[in-house]
Amino acid sequence: xxxxxxxxxxxALRGETVSRPPVWMMRQAGRYLPDYIKLREKYDFxxxxxxxxxxxxxxxxxxxxxxxxAAILFSxxxxxxxxxxxxxxxxxxxxxxxxNVVKNKADIDALNTGDVEDRLGYVMKALGLIKNELNGRVPxxxxxxxxxxxxxxxxxxxxxxxxDKAKQFCFTQPELAHSLLQKITDITILYxxxxxxxxxxxxxxxxxxxxxxxxxxxxxxxQPYLLQISDAVSKHAPVILFPKGxxxxxxxxxxxxxxxxxxxxxxxxxxAREMTNNSITLQGNYDPTKLLQPISTIKKEVKEMxxxxxxxxxxxNLGHGILPNVPVDHARxxxxxxxxxxx
Amino acid sequence: xxxxxxxxxxxALRGETVSRPPVWMMRQAGRYLPDYIKLREKYDFxxxxxxxxxxxxxxxxxxxxxxxxAAILFSxxxxxxxxxxxxxxxxxxxxxxxxNVVKNKADIDALNTGDVEDRLGYVMKALGLIKNELNGRVPxxxxxxxxxxxxxxxxxxxxxxxxDKAKQFCFTQPELAHSLLQKITDITILYxxxxxxxxxxxxxxxxxxxxxxxxxxxxxxxQPYLLQISDAVSKHAPVILFPKGxxxxxxxxxxxxxxxxxxxxxxxxxxAREMTNNSITLQGNYDPTKLLQPISTIKKEVKEMxxxxxxxxxxxNLGHGILPNVPVDHARxxxxxxxxxxx
Numbered sequence: 001x002x003x004x005x006x007x008x009x010x011x012a013l014r015g016e017t018v019s020r021p022p023v024w025m026m027r028q029a030g031r032y033l034p035d036y037i038k039l040r041e042k043y044d045f046x047x048x049x050x051x052x053x054x055x056x057x058x059x060x061x062x063x064x065x066x067x068x069x070a071a072i073l074f075s076x077x078x079x080x081x082x083x084x085x086x087x088x089x090x091x092x093x094x095x096x097x098x099x100n101v102v103k104n105k106a107d108i109d110a111l112n113t114g115d116v117e118d119r120l121g122y123v124m125k126a127l128g129l130i131k132n133e134l135n136g137r138v139p140x141x142x143x144x145x146x147x148x149x150x151x152x153x154x155x156x157x158x159x160x161x162x163x164d165k166a167k168q169f170c171f172t173q174p175e176l177a178h179s180l181l182q183k184i185t186d187i188t189i190l191y192x193x194x195x196x197x198x199x200x201x202x203x204x205x206x207x208x209x210x211x212x213x214x215x216x217x218x219x220x221x222x223q224p225y226l227l228q229i230s231d232a233v234s235k236h237a238p239v240i241l242f243p244k245g246x247x248x249x250x251x252x253x254x255x256x257x258x259x260x261x262x263x264x265x266x267x268x269x270x271x272a273r274e275m276t277n278n279s280i281t282l283q284g285n286y287d288p289t290k291l292l293q294p295i296s297t298i299k300k301e302v303k304e305m306x307x308x309x310x311x312x313x314x315x316x317n318l319g320h321g322i323l324p325n326v327p328v329d330h331a332r333x334x335x336x337x338x339x340x341x342x343x
Numbered sequence: 344x345x346x347x348x349x350x351x352x353x354x355a356l357r358g359e360t361v362s363r364p365p366v367w368m369m370r371q372a373g374r375y376l377p378d379y380i381k382l383r384e385k386y387d388f389x390x391x392x393x394x395x396x397x398x399x400x401x402x403x404x405x406x407x408x409x410x411x412x413a414a415i416l417f418s419x420x421x422x423x424x425x426x427x428x429x430x431x432x433x434x435x436x437x438x439x440x441x442x443n444v445v446k447n448k449a450d451i452d453a454l455n456t457g458d459v460e461d462r463l464g465y466v467m468k469a470l471g472l473i474k475n476e477l478n479g480r481v482p483x484x485x486x487x488x489x490x491x492x493x494x495x496x497x498x499x500x501x502x503x504x505x506x507d508k509a510k511q512f513c514f515t516q517p518e519l520a521h522s523l524l525q526k527i528t529d530i531t532i533l534y535x536x537x538x539x540x541x542x543x544x545x546x547x548x549x550x551x552x553x554x555x556x557x558x559x560x561x562x563x564x565x566q567p568y569l570l571q572i573s574d575a576v577s578k579h580a581p582v583i584l585f586p587k588g589x590x591x592x593x594x595x596x597x598x599x600x601x602x603x604x605x606x607x608x609x610x611x612x613x614x615a616r617e618m619t620n621n622s623i624t625l626q627g628n629y630d631p632t633k634l635l636q637p638i639s640t641i642k643k644e645v646k647e648m649x650x651x652x653x654x655x656x657x658x659x660n661l662g663h664g665i666l667p668n669v670p671v672d673h674a675r676x677x678x679x680x681x682x683x684x685x686x
Binding site: 159 | 588635
């Protein structure tokens with residue numbers, strides 16, 4: 001493997017001094033890029049995800065075209081429910097659909113937790129290709145969905161504003177919920193370790209729906225599984241946890257084995273630094289809708305954001321995925337503003 | 344008007360000592376009650392809202408059948424966009440649809456802000472009927488949507504997970520956004536004052552989508568308008584503000600003219616008391632999904648919730664609307680648990 005020419009994100013995660021923060025954007029490989037849209041017209045979603053050459057090409061697009069400081073594997077968090085044996089349908093411009101939801105113990109018992117390197121072999125092949133194509137230009141981020149968020153989809157069967165069915169399942173059948181969460185955790189640990197073996201330099205765990213839980217329920221249904229994953233995987237590569245909406249968990253998670261915490265825009269940089277006692281690398285938290293503003297406003301706000309977070313122990317990013325209607329030059333302005341910081 | 348036999352909620356809002364907290368539930372008049380469902384089968388949504396006799400009957404159902412300490416007018420926050428001249432469609436079990444969204448200055452100029460007592464005369468008639476039927480049993484709550492939340496629907500045209508279009512409108516055309524927010528504020532103040540004149544003993548302002556905004560943007564697009572409403576209406580009746588998801592705003596709002604603040608379950612009672620310096624009445628914050636648990640668990644958790652909030656300056660409630668699939672005896676158990684507190 002080639003030595004990394006740009007290891008800013010790894011330095012930031014180790015808490016080392018940097019000249020400027022690293023920058024990438026959640027969902028940077030995807031729907032706002034014209035070259036991605038061309039591929040979308042030719043291949044359906046899971047063809048793009050499961051064909052290593054296509055996943056590799058999509059992963060590299062924002063590195064080449066937008067200039068981010070890290071590549072993130074093009075994939076989806078629902079490949080894990082799929083690898084566990086569930087049917088996952090993804091229609092373009094619609095949310096995911098899992099027609100056979102988990103309802104009872106038999107459904108959980110039937111879920112597969114092994115063979116991950118075989119069932120998700122296409123991911124490992126994609127990572128190898130990407131690593132080779134990157135040739136050390138920037139680090140490569142692997143990822144997985146957090147157990148709570150995957151349970152949401154596996155029980156609810158689709159996206160939801162409040163995931164009431166998933167929560168009902170947890171609150172009324174907590175033992176079943178925990179056995180499901182543990183199964184997801186077990187396979188996710190295997191999956192992320194395999195990603196690191198295949199070339200991922202760091203990994204991020206997306207708990208996109210943890211904010212649906214109260215602080216008490218987060219500690220029951222989300223946190224223990226996030227920590228299991230972090231403890232197991234951080235021995236092999238730095239781990240970023242992104243419990244979206246769960247600002248209340250930052251104090252405890254800042255003491256975990258994770259190297260970084262993602263935050264959304266529901267709290268200010270100052271609040272996040274205070275809650276984490278300035279002891280861990282933070283990533284975020286620009287409101288993606290703000291990329292629709294004029295470029296001059298974006299540049300001004302990015303500078304203010306870095307001023308507020310500080311240059312060190314910080315990874316500039318959005319607070320959630322980039323929107324499909326963001327012009328490419330606005331995405332580039334976001335990245336450029338970080339690169340120009342301090343000049 | 345008859346003297347109130349149960350004025351617990353007014354006492355709680357004035358900060359007076361009470362023997363137990365008052366209790367009501369957001370969306371208590373509605374979809375989980377079999378008698379409501381019977382009316383839904385006979386009359387469409389806006390017939391139920393706009394026919395004072397039907398709105399009165401629905402408003403009284405939870406007082407008679409569940410035993411809450413306050414009635415809340417059966418209506419909808421979208422009657423204001425409707426009164427401003429917009430078309431609002433509400434299909435059963437679907438979200439609202441506003442086919443002609445606000446896009447530009449001409450659309451805003453065309454919106455009506457006067458004649459509210461005429462255009463929403465059916466609400467005032469319903470309040471009079473309800474007040475008469477209540478005969479002083481419990482206080483009557485009036486309500487309106489907050490300007491930011493109404494802007495969300497008026498610009499986006501329907502419900503959304505993130506209201507990106509509404510936010511894009513605000514971030515890219517802030518002057519237009521402020522002129523729209525001011526128009527909504529003006530009519531809302533007239534509307535809430537008219538509700539008080541017609542019999543409402545207190546009012547609640549629902550900012551259901553304020554949590555989509557960062558702390559900085561909340562102060563720009565939500566807070567000034569909430570405060571205008573609170574300042575104007577609190578001269579006539581106590582005001583409860585419910586900025587759902589905007590926990591970060593609690594410190595400042597606790598110093599406002601509002602008598603109470605609603606909170607959701609994303610923060611603990613202790614966090615909310617600390618953020619508000621224990622200086623204002625708090626309302627909430629039971630996770631509605633938890634009403635699907637066994638009755639014994641509900642009763643135990645309600646007791647713990649009151650222990651945590653304290654008996655005074657507290658209104659027991661859910662952190663969001665009751666779910667359609669909650670059994671009536673579970674809703675009753677929630678109310679009973681509050682009434683039995685300390686026995």
